[in-house]
Amino acid sequence: MPRPTLADIAARLGISKMSVSRALRGERHVSADLRERVMQAVSEMGYRPDPEIAKLMTHMRRSKRVASPITLAFVWAERDEEQIKTSSWSQELVRGAHERAEHLGYRLEEFHLKARGMTARRLSGILEARGIPGFILSPLISRSRGHVSMLWEKFSSVLIGLGYARPALNRVHHHHFFGMMTALRMLKKQGFRRIGFYNASTIDERMYRAWSASFLAHHPLPLAQAAELMCLKREISRTDFQSWLKSAKPEVVIEGGHQLTNWFPPGGKVKHVTLGWRADHAGVAGVDQQAAVLGGAAVDLLVAQHQQNERGIPAYPKIVMTEGVWRPARS
Numbered sequence: 001m002p003r004p005t006l007a008d009i010a011a012r013l014g015i016s017k018m019s020v021s022r023a024l025r026g027e028r029h030v031s032a033d034l035r036e037r038v039m040q041a042v043s044e045m046g047y048r049p050d051p052e053i054a055k056l057m058t059h060m061r062r063s064k065r066v067a068s069p070i071t072l073a074f075v076w077a078e079r080d081e082e083q084i085k086t087s088s089w090s091q092e093l094v095r096g097a098h099e100r101a102e103h104l105g106y107r108l109e110e111f112h113l114k115a116r117g118m119t120a121r122r123l124s125g126i127l128e129a130r131g132i133p134g135f136i137l138s139p140l141i142s143r144s145r146g147h148v149s150m151l152w153e154k155f156s157s158v159l160i161g162l163g164y165a166r167p168a169l170n171r172v173h174h175h176h177f178f179g180m181m182t183a184l185r186m187l188k189k190q191g192f193r194r195i196g197f198y199n200a201s202t203i204d205e206r207m208y209r210a211w212s213a214s215f216l217a218h219h220p221l222p223l224a225q226a227a228e229l230m231c232l233k234r235e236i237s238r239t240d241f242q243s244w245l246k247s248a249k250p251e252v253v254i255e256g257g258h259q260l261t262n263w264f265p266p267g268g269k270v271k272h273v274t275l276g277w278r279a280d281h282a283g284v285a286g287v288d289q290q291a292a293v294l295g296g297a298a299v300d301l302l303v304a305q306h307q308q309n310e311r312g313i314p315a316y317p318k319i320v321m322t323e324g325v326w327r328p329a330r331s
Contacts (some may be wrong), residue, residue, distance in 0.1 A: 069107040073135035096292030098300040124151035149282040153312040156305035174289040175321040180214035198248030201232040
């Protein structure tokens with residue numbers, strides 16, 4: 001039996017083939033009633049898009065976007081403009097997103113939920129009125145166990161980062177398990193055995209304990225000894241850290257960011273490694289999470305949803321992970 005075509009659907013409904021195509025792409029000016037009729041006919045007739053034709057049409061649409069590219073949104077959920085300017089990680093993240101969007105023929109515009117008078121509902125209205133079909137949501141820290149109230153059904157969306165925020169969305173994040181494994185392998189090659197891990201427990205919990213699990217799985221010492229070299233606490237402090245150093249006696253300490261930088265005792269006997277390497281702290285070796293790659297991956301996932309007319313909360317959320325790279329310390 002031949003595959004149903006757009007023309008077959010159009011003939012059944014008594015509308016033009018272009019109207020069917022626009023309804024399937026979710027264009028704004030198509031009425032909800034017509035879109036529902038088209039989707040019902042698609043389901044009943046077993047229509048499936050031809051992947052080769054879809055690829056050709058995507059190329060043609062990208063060519064047309066040179067003059068007026070479709071705008072996608074990058075929504076900063078928790079950081080204001082000043083905080084973003086002073087964070088090299090945030091700058092790299094959004095730079096990678098802008099560059100990837102431009103490469104794919106789109107335009108990316110930034111919005112801030114912390115702006116005066118802004119709410120998730122108000123921002124949803126602004127995006128809809130502007131004809132922006134989808135957005136990337138920046139990492140959620142304080143809301144990692146909370147709820148974000150965008151009008152999800154109207155947009156394609158991607159969340160950057162992990163955590164227990166609801167609803168469950170398509171998301172991209174750094175491969176934290178692989179990052180810790182990379183750090184341990186590099187330190188073992190350098191001859192270290194007593195490798196410690198000191199960090200706030202809330203951060204590890206937000207990534208589903210990927211760091212602690214990888215630390216125990218890949219540590220050069222037996223599990224019981226490795227566990228003694230790991231210290232995760234809800235609240236960390238300089239005093240507690242230095243007390244732990246004296247009792248655990250690690251040769252090198254891994255941490256998630258750069259909070260411990262000034263907490264080490266003088267003399268440099270204990271080495272310092274970070275799982276969040278930054279160019280502005282290049283004196284500390286560690287894993288570069290490659291924020292620009294992460295931002296680009298978020299755009300890829302969002303564009304794929306837009307081109308396939310996928311909106312709203314996904315029934316089966318996708319998770320895309322990107323790998324980091326090891327950066328040696330620079331003097």
